[in-house]
Amino acid sequence: xxxxxxxxxxxxxxxxxxxxxxxxxxxxxxxxxxxxxxxxxxxxxxxxxxxxxxxxxxxxxxxxxxxxxxxxxxxxxxxxxxxxxxxxxxxxxxxxxxxxxxxxxxxxxxxxxxxxxxxxxxxxxxxxxxxxxxxxxxxxxxxxxxxxxxxxxxxxxxxxxxxxxxxxxxxxxxxxxxxxxxxxxxxxxxxxxxxxxxxxxxxxxxxxxxxxxxxxxxxxxxxxxxxxxxxxxxxxxxxxxxxxxxxxxxxxxxxxxxxxxxxxxxxxxxxxxxxxxxxxxxxxxxxxxxxxxxxxxxxxxxxxxxxxxxxxxxxxxxxxxxxxxxxxxxxxxxxxxxxxxxxxxxxxxxxxxxxxx
Numbered sequence: 001x002x003x004x005x006x007x008x009x010x011x012x013x014x015x016x017x018x019x020x021x022x023x024x025x026x027x028x029x030x031x032x033x034x035x036x037x038x039x040x041x042x043x044x045x046x047x048x049x050x051x052x053x054x055x056x057x058x059x060x061x062x063x064x065x066x067x068x069x070x071x072x073x074x075x076x077x078x079x080x081x082x083x084x085x086x087x088x089x090x091x092x093x094x095x096x097x098x099x100x101x102x103x104x105x106x107x108x109x110x111x112x113x114x115x116x117x118x119x120x121x122x123x124x125x126x127x128x129x130x131x132x133x134x135x136x137x138x139x140x141x142x143x144x145x146x147x148x149x150x151x152x153x154x155x156x157x158x159x160x161x162x163x164x165x166x167x168x169x170x171x172x173x174x175x176x177x178x179x180x181x182x183x184x185x186x187x188x189x190x191x192x193x194x195x196x197x198x199x200x201x202x203x204x205x206x207x208x209x210x211x212x213x214x215x216x217x218x219x220x221x222x223x224x225x226x227x228x229x230x231x232x233x234x235x236x237x238x239x240x241x242x243x244x245x246x247x248x249x250x251x252x253x254x255x256x257x258x259x260x261x262x263x264x265x266x267x268x269x270x271x272x273x274x275x276x277x278x279x280x281x282x283x284x285x286x287x288x289x290x291x292x293x294x295x296x297x298x299x300x301x302x303x304x305x306x307x308x309x310x311x312x313x314x315x316x317x318x319x320x321x322x323x324x325x326x327x328x329x330x331x332x333x334x335x336x337x338x339x340x341x342x343x344x345x346x347x348x349x350x351x352x353x354x355x356x357x
Contacts, residue, residue, distance in 0.1 A: 002048035014080040017057070019073040021049055023066075031066060035059050037078070039103035042071060052091070052099055054083040289319040296328060305332045 010019040023031060023044055031044040037056040042049040056078045063074045077083075088096075285291055296311035312329040315322070330345035 002043070003046055005042075005047050005049040008049065010086050012083055014082060015077055017073075017075040017077065017083070017086070019051075019075065019086070021071045021073070023047075023069045023071060025069065031071065033064050033071070034103075034107065035062060035064070035073075036103040036106050038099055040073070040075075051086055052088045052096055054085055054088060055079065055081065287318065289315040289322060289325070292318070293322070293325060293328070296325075296332075300328065300332060303335075305335050308332050 008021045026044040034041040037059050038053050040051045058076045058078055061076050065072045292311050292315035296308040299308035309332045312325050316325050326345045326348045330342045333342040
């Protein structure tokens with residue numbers, strides 16, 4: 001429990017009260033002062049000073065000075081009058097507690113008002129700073145806009161001056177051209193006059209007219225002759241074919257028999273091709289079943305299964321004794337999920353193998 005301090009001294013005038021309170025060796029930093037218009041408290045543990053003032057004071061202008069182990073208060077009275085005592089006397093504890101609580105509430109409200117006022121002042125300062133910054137930026141922007149406008153006007157004037165200069169140059173060129181044309185017209189007119197003064201032979205007009213008609217006939221006949229193209233020259237084109245080279249050794253080769261076999265194969269292929277209208281637009285090398293098989297293999301590699309099936313179909317029509325054609329076409333049908341056709345081609349491929357054996 002804190003110790004109440006009673007050894008203090010005070011003096012007064014009609015407007016002021018001077019209170020001196022010893023700190024009793026306590027550090028100044030540990031002293032806590034609380035003052036309102038009706039209540040004064042100084043807490044410096046383990047000591048406590050508490051005064052319920054006789055009359056209200058102006059706590060906003062009152063002062064406290066701490067030094068030399070003493071606190072000196074200068075309290076300004078709200079009403080000029082002499083006090084009988086510093087603290088109230090003959091008041092019960094409940095009344096004192098109410099005064100104490102009221103003083104604390106007043107201090108809290110004032111502190112809250114001070115905080116709000118400080119925050120409002122801060123906001124006003126920020127608003128003022130923002131307005132000032134916006135004003136500066138607006139002035140800078142206006143200055144930049146003015147500079148741009150001046151530069152635009154200057155550029156426009158320079159462009160107009162350049163256009164005017166170009167117009168003058170074009171006007172001078174036009175005048176010079178007109179002068180030259182006028183001079184040429186004068187020269188032509190003078191030449192015509194000179195020609196008129198020259199004497200012409202008798203019947204000159206008739207002669208000139210006849211001569212003109214003859215010239216027109218000559219030129220028209222010449223133009224007709226030039227418009228007819230010359231006939232083409234007759235010639236012959238000689239075509240040389242590369243001779244077929246057989247892989248068989250020359251001492252074992254039977255060229256006559258091989259040529260006869262090739263001739264028979266070509267005749268058989270031509271006879272077969274007459275029944276297939278699709279082969280009419282193909283080249284000779286494209287009518288070979290082996291070539292069609294390789295073409296179908298390339299199309300299968302590029303996943304163009306329908307085109308590969310068409311190539312294998314044509315190759316089978318040319319030569320249905322090649323088992324790989326059925327096998328490859330079955331693979332295409334398998335990729336396209338045509339299972340029945342795949343089974344059918346597989347069975348045909350097995351029959352072809354059996355017939356070959």
